[in-house]
Amino acid sequence: MHTLRQENLPKLDLPTDDELAPETVEFLASMPPLNVWRMIARTGVAREYRTLLSVMFGKDWFPGADREVIALRTFRQNGSDYEIPQHFVLAEAAGLPREASRAVLDDELDRLSPWHRRLCRMVDDMAADAKLGADQVRELVSHYGSQDMAARAIMIMAWFPMLTRFVDTTGVPVETVPDAYDGLSVPTGHG
Structure with missing residues (x-):
């Protein structure tokens, strides 16, 4: 980082x-x-x-804890630190404990559930190859139960690298106000 x-x-x-x-x-x-x-x-x-x-970030669009694992792993992969304080708060709001968020960032994947470990590996593979393999896509479909949900997972895996590239290249500074993230449950507001 x-x-x-x-x-x-x-x-x-x-x-x-x-x-x-x-x-x-x-x-x-x-x-x-x-x-x-x-x-x-x-x-x-x-x-x-x-x-x-x-x-x-809607409650019914995609599982929030999975989204946050994908986001945090992307921040780790891209060496991006701007988003991390926000996503610690967003992850907790989505039900992902701080310890799990830290495990994703610290590459201590054995501390995660098997599915969250698998998502981290998929993010790693996408970072290395710019795409997932056919077996990984089938695994997403099987896990989430539909091609639509698999497409959403893939969209999220593609979205966060774009965000980190924008934030880091433009140089968005980390908020210095101590309570900047208080009550943040979605990046567009407080609920």
Whole structure:
């Protein structure tokens, strides 16, 4: 994992309210005060991004603990530390204990359930090969009981690497406010 040393500080500045359209400033005021939202505002797709995350973090779309294992393993694979404090909170809200989150990040997979170990290995394989093999896809279908759910797992495995590349390349700084993640149960709000 990299640290917040000088060479890792922001490569793009977070936009100030003066740099953003009034409707974007209003939108940001309705979101959790996370630096990633301010940087996403630079892209012009913050509202669309919120819509997608609202679905991906919805209670019935995909098992939250599995999503968080995939996310945390991706952060480990990509050496990305911005998202980790948020996802510790999101993981606990989804029912994944802090000890399991730490096990994913510390590569102590024997401390995880067999399925979460398997998900970690799939994330590792996707990071190495940019795709899963046919046997792994069949395993996802078998475990989740449908091709739709398997497709959602694959989407999540592809989504989080994109996020870490954006966050780390733009240099989104970790929030410095001590209670920035209090009450956070989804990245789009508090429930």
